[in-house]
Amino acid sequence: MTRAISLYDVTKTYTRGVRVVDRLSLDIRPGEFLVLLGPSGCGKSTVLRMIAGLEEITEGRLLLDGEEAGELLPSERNMAMVFQNFALYPNMTGRGNIGFPLRVENPGEDPRPRVDATARMLGIEDLLDRFPSQLSGGERQRVAMGRAIARHPSAFLMDEPLSNLDAKLRNHLRAEIAALTRELGVTTVYVTHDQSEAMSLGDRVAVLRGGVLQQVGTPRAVYALPRNVFVAAFIGTPRINLLRGLVRAPLDGAMTISLGKQFLRLPEPLSLDHQLLRVQQGREVIVGLRSEAVRIAKHSSARPGEVPLTGLVEHVEFQGHEVLVHFNTGSQPAVVPDLEAPRPGRQSRRRRGGTSVLGRLKDRAEALRAGPVVVLDDEESRDTQPAPAPAEPRLPGDLVVRTTPDIDLRRGLQVPLLVDIAHLFVFDRHGERICPSPSRLPDLDG
Ligand SMILES: Nc1ncnc2c1ncn2[C@@H]1O[C@H](COP(=O)(O)OP(=O)(O)OP(=O)(O)O)[C@@H](O)[C@H]1O
Ligand SMILES: [Mg+2]
Incomplete structure (x- = not known):
């Protein structure tokens, strides 16, 4: 169920004609973990939001599994997005949060078996009955991951999901995310401005500067043969x-x-x-x-x-x-x-x-x-x-x-x-x- 994501000459222009993403072409293979890396403001989140369907593509094409997808609604793309600030519903427990998208998508179905299976996978069974205010930052992010995974999406889109956490926890969760996405085999696009995160997570790293793709390659390749300074x-x-x-x-x-x-x-x-x-x-x-x-x-x-x-x-x-x-x-x-x-x-x-x-x-x-x-x-x-x-x-x-x-x-x-x-x-x-x-x-x- 995992999918290929292809961008061809994708450009995003906001008002006054400034191109915040400029003719970006990328082929992301099914099951691949691709990291979008670049300094603040270079257009990483915009790219992710265009893939998710939360932002319109000004010019260029988006293909999912080879099919035109630029006009699809976000819900038709079946992708799960994980944000920096967790965005959990404060009035719902962990169980409620993880089960919420399932209840929306399949109103007649009992979400519990899937929620339990997801919680087991993430080792967060003991967090299911707590509210977000009773969870630490790392625990909240695990619940947010759970909510993304439970839906069995065809791709994960992660926008700096670890940047609100302290360094130790970040390293720990980084390893967890790597292991989990590999196990699930789901195509993942992961945005970060942290090069060490990019290098340790990505099958490939795409480096953006000012909305322009500078280079895409394996961590080893971009380190050993950077295309430019x-x-x-x-x-x-x-x-x-x-x-x-x-x-x-x-x-x-x-x-x-x-x-x-x-x-x-x-x-x-x-x-x-x-x-x-x-x-x-x-x-x-x-x-x-x-x-x-x-x-x-x-x-x-x-x-x-x-x-x-x-x-x-x-x-x-x-x-x-x-x-x-x-x-x-x-x-x-x-x-x-x-x-x-x-x-x-x-x-x-x-x-x-x-x-x-x-x-x-x-x-x-x-x-x-x-x-x-x-x-x-x-x-x-x-x-x-x-x-x-x-x-x-x-x-x-x-x-x-x-x-x-x-x-x-x-x-x-x-x-x-x-x-x-x-x-x-x-x-x-x-x-x-x-x-x-x-x-x-x-x-x-x-
Ligand atoms: N709705 C908008 N209207 C106008 N300009 C916008 C809008 N959203 C983003 N931008 C601009 O587009 C550029 C790219 O923004 P984007 O959020 O994609 O950057 P980013 O690489 O994710 O940065 P960060 O690492 O700080 O999150 C920025 O210059 C930003 O100011
Ligand atoms: Mg951003």
Whole structure:
């Protein structure tokens, strides 16, 4: 009874012609768990509501199991929606809440057997006689899940169902939802702005920005081969290090990427991927290094494929099982618009629209419309160093490296680092990936 959900060029326009969802195409397979991921306001809930039939599709088509469904009433779609704020009826017990949709759909039928079976499945038999006010947040969300499941829907649509819960409970329920939906085999579209939730739950993750689909793929694929700098920055903790670089070919012929005060010398002979950088000579690029692509080389020398850098320890972040070390390498962080909660010290220093509120709003509107991520300044920067670092101190550094807790590092130490070149990302000045080669596309549909 589970169904395929397909969107073709689906667009949603509210008043004044702003496209909050822009030509979105997605094929969701029967039984698949697809996560819609993106920052606040990018259109996730709107997409979900259009699938549910709660919101009209302005342009484009929605197909359910290959049949046109854009005009179907919500009740004809047989989908169950679970919201962030549980939305239980306060004057009904757990049993009443779970049984309510069943009573509406089949007035002549006794809902009790199905309610009991659902409660057993969720382990909430003891909650059935309590009212919502007598339940904790997690228990309420379980009852809400029960209400969705009892109907035997053909799809689950979940809109940030866990975001009102504390971190521990969220992790716990996350695992429960994953297990439950797999067991039921029901197609699920799950909306979140939490990338770790998306990565741990989804068969595939679809990343939205400003109503535009950036990439869809397995969690592994979007992490390993992000199509652009926005996806690279949105997925993964700690956030990928993004540095402004300049591709150069010095006299001895080796290809290097200047990072301001230091440079990365690409190993010879150049890999096929790095040969793609030849056409970028003299141009600004964005270098992406995940925290595991750099290691501290205190007592060991470089392995093949590793190149040196030096970092000044700015801040040591103890996490228990690991330590995040924030280094200053004298490079400049690249700015990615639209990301939620930018890391401290990573804001744009000079925005095209200036620093006025109006200028910033203009920038934002422009960035949203632009589609591709505009990251670097517009001026041509042939064979010049990236612009000098801003005068204000940048804390906590420009490069975060993940290491084991046994290492003893203090602020102010100068430390040799090794960059694993196999894990180097290079994006062009508009944020599109150059290395690894864009032709190495992740399995977009599987
Ligand atoms: N009824 C409406 N009229 C006009 N604009 C709307 C309406 N509903 C939503 N929007 C706008 O559409 C955009 C997308 O909204 P949506 O609720 O889909 O975002 P979201 O990705 O779910 O965000 P969040 O993570 O904050 O829930 C937002 O800019 C929002 O202001
Ligand atoms: Mg929303």
